[in-house]
Amino acid sequence: MSKVYIVGAGPGDKELITVKGLRAIQEADVILYDRLINMDLLEEAKEGAELIFCGKEPKLHGVIQDEIHRLLVFYAKQGKVVTRLKGGDPFIFGRGGEEGQVLSRENIPFEIVPGITSGISAAAYAGIPLTHRGISGSVSFINASNPDARTSExxxxxxxxxxxxxxxMGVRQFPKTAEYLIKAGLKPSTPVAMIHWGTFAHQKTIIGTLDTIEARLHEISNPSMIVIGDVVSLHEELQWFEQIATKQTVVTNGASV
Structure with a gap:
């Protein structure tokens, strides 16, 4: 019986996928996967499963979204179990809602399998709690790819x-984002963290403020999460993952592993 699973693969650390998401990979006849997933997850696919890359880089689209929709419908109507494997969570800037709408209109059964979005996980792996008693009681998730599209209000x-x-999706445009936020009332000294390839072994975090971090942008690139707020100040005390990753690069028998 045909079915489509729209699955959040999590942020990168393959152990952060849900049990249900892993089962959807293992059951699939066809897997349409994005560029930001941990490719090790594809090793869980059953023998004979068809693996189709659907990744899109900024301004360099491998398969356009309309083609992804077409493939989902095409394979489902062949009676196959299809897993659409996305980085992070499908409903947080993942276009999972659009894909679900297409399937609904075609009367194709589907399930949404939530994943851990990078806004939460990258921050956690950088030792930055998005909420913290006495510091932060609220969080916003924001698409930063086009800062000029927003009004001053x-x-x-x-x-x-x-x-x-x-x-x-905001590293390249961050100088404009910082400028708009300062004009809107945030202090220039507001702490900022940029977390590159969050939860992967090669994760890298840089810290600054709204008015200083631009000088460090050459050290980082996409994909990166940007976290702004006083909770960033907890990074120095709570950072844990990058220290572990560094310790795991040890010399064994004269070779770095």
Whole structure:
């Protein structure tokens, strides 16, 4: 019986996928996967499963979204079990809602399998709690790919609407984002963290403020999560993952492993 699973694969650490998400990979006849998933997860696919890369990089689209929709419908109507494997969570900037709408209109059964979004997980692996008693009681998740698209009123709402701001897809445009946030009322000294390849072994975090971190942008690139707010100050005390990853690079028998 045909069915489509729209699965959040989590942020990168393969152990962060859900049990249900892993089962959807193992049961699938066809897997359509994105570029930001941990490719080790594909080793869980059953023998003979068809693996189709559907990754899209900024301004460099491998398979356009309409083609992804077509493939989902095509394989499902062949009676196959299809797993659409996405980085993070399918409903947090994952276009999972659009894919679900297409399937619904075609009367194709589907399930949404939530995943851990990078805004939460990358921050946690960098030792930054998005909420913390006495510091932050609210969080916003924001698409930062086009800062100029927002009005000054919208920027003021973002600056004043939550204690912690998590920006996705925003490294390249961050100087503009910082400028708009400062104009909207955030202090230039507001702490900022940028977390590159969050939860992967090669994760890298840089820390600064709204008015200083631009000088460090050459050290980082996409994919990176940007976290803004006073909770970033807890990074120094709570960082744990990058220390473990560094310790795991040890010399054994004269070779680095």
């Amino acid at each position: 919208e920027w003021e709402h973002l600056a004043k609407g939550a204690d912690t701001l998590c920006f996705y």
